[in-house]
Amino acid sequence: xxxxxxxxxxxxxxxxxxxxxxxxxxxxxxxxxxxxxxxxxxxxxxxxxxxxxxxxxxxxxxxxxxxxxxxxxxxxxxxxxxxxxxxxxxxxxxxxxxxxxxxxxxxxxxxxxxxxxxxxxxxxxxxxxxxxxxxxxxxxxxxxxxxxxxxxxxxxxxxxxxxxxxxxxxxxxxxxxxxxxxxxxxxxxxxxxxxxxxxxxxxxxxxxxxxxxxxxxxxxxxxxxxxxxxxxxxxxxxxxxxxxxxxxxxxxxxxxxxxxxxxxxxxxxxxxxxxxxxxxxxxxxxxxxxxxxxxxxxxxxxxxxxxxxxxxxxxxxxxxxxxxxxxxx
Numbered sequence: 236x237x238x239x240x241x242x243x244x245x246x247x248x249x250x251x252x253x254x255x256x257x258x259x260x261x262x263x264x265x266x267x268x269x270x271x272x273x274x275x276x277x278x279x280x281x282x283x284x285x286x287x288x289x290x291x292x293x294x295x296x297x298x299x300x301x302x303x304x305x306x307x308x309x310x311x312x313x314x315x316x317x318x319x320x321x322x323x324x325x326x327x328x329x330x331x332x333x334x335x336x337x338x339x340x341x342x343x344x345x346x347x348x349x350x351x352x353x354x355x356x357x358x359x360x361x362x363x364x365x366x367x368x369x370x371x372x373x374x375x376x377x378x379x380x381x382x383x384x385x386x387x388x389x390x391x392x393x394x395x396x397x398x399x400x401x402x403x404x405x406x407x408x409x410x411x412x413x414x415x416x417x418x419x420x421x422x423x424x425x426x427x428x429x430x431x432x433x434x435x436x437x438x439x440x441x442x443x444x445x446x447x448x449x450x451x452x453x454x455x456x457x458x459x460x461x462x463x464x465x466x467x468x469x470x471x472x473x474x475x476x477x478x479x480x481x482x483x484x485x486x487x488x489x490x491x492x493x494x495x496x497x498x499x500x501x502x503x504x505x506x507x508x509x510x511x512x513x514x515x516x517x518x519x520x521x522x523x524x525x526x527x528x529x530x531x532x533x534x535x536x537x538x539x540x541x542x543x544x545x546x547x548x549x550x551x552x553x554x555x556x557x558x559x560x561x562x563x564x
Contacts, residue, residue: 417453
């Protein structure tokens with residue numbers, strides 16, 4: 236599938252599309268944002284006006300079947316990702332879907348099958364795969380900066396927030412029927428996906444999830460270990476009702492280690508017997524833009540440039556499902 240120009244339509248033009256993603260579609264060569272949709276029509280109209288988008292809808296089907304739209308960005312919560320992906324595929328339009336890809340691995344498989352049957356590409360918004368910060372880490376690993384890779388460890392703590400305490404206005408991010416799980420699915424998905432990007436697929440997982448604080452029904456604590464296809468070991472722990480925010484990842488090798496945060500702007504740090512080197516690499520203003528550039532290149536040239544596809548996104552859903560299956564069985 237080759238397009239002269241990618242004409243995007245957004246389903247769910249909410250907060251994530253204001254700065255992180257939406258403007259990027261209008262700033263890339265051979266790409267434009269031509270239509271947006273939100274269930275509340277006045278909000279869609281307001282978004283379209285502020286972002287200079289020609290069309291708006293309050294009905295997703297109308298956007299999907301708009302002949303001016305030839306690619307769909309699904310920016311809704313995960314509970315509707317599969318539904319809209321199947322409809323977009325049926326309409327013959329490439330799909331770019333927010334992360335996590337779906338609520339569970341089975342839904343991911345249905346999405347992949349539908350897009351393959353329709354002959355349309357499926358991309359997932361794990362945008363860190365294309366950001367300079369994480370490309371630098373990949374470069375260091377591939378150049379042997381830490382020797383043979385032995386293991387990776389992840390520690391993420393988060394303080395509880397008001398949106399997860401108010402049972403009357405509970406965030407969709409901690410409603411498993413919408414999100415697939417709790418904040419682990421929303422936040423740890425980024426980490427597990429970037430580890431897949433840096434170290435290859437995870438093939439074996441042992442995890443344990445529980446709810447310790449009782450603010451909501453979803454898990455709020457997850458810990459586990461995993462083995463990568465390459466033989467690298469991994470260990471992770473995520474707590475979303477801690478006293479402090481902390482975000483540390485370390486990849487340890489035979490000659491050194493690389494330390495980095497997933498969500499902060501702390502420098503990427505390389506520690507070897509020669510000492511410590513650091514790289515301060517700011518995230519892009521529109522964090523999706525580098526990845527969307529690869530998608531546009533995929534769709535308008537000879538393809539093969541986008542590092543985040545339905546196949547890679549589904550792998551992350553599988554790992555998360557294995558980590559929490561004791562809690563949701």
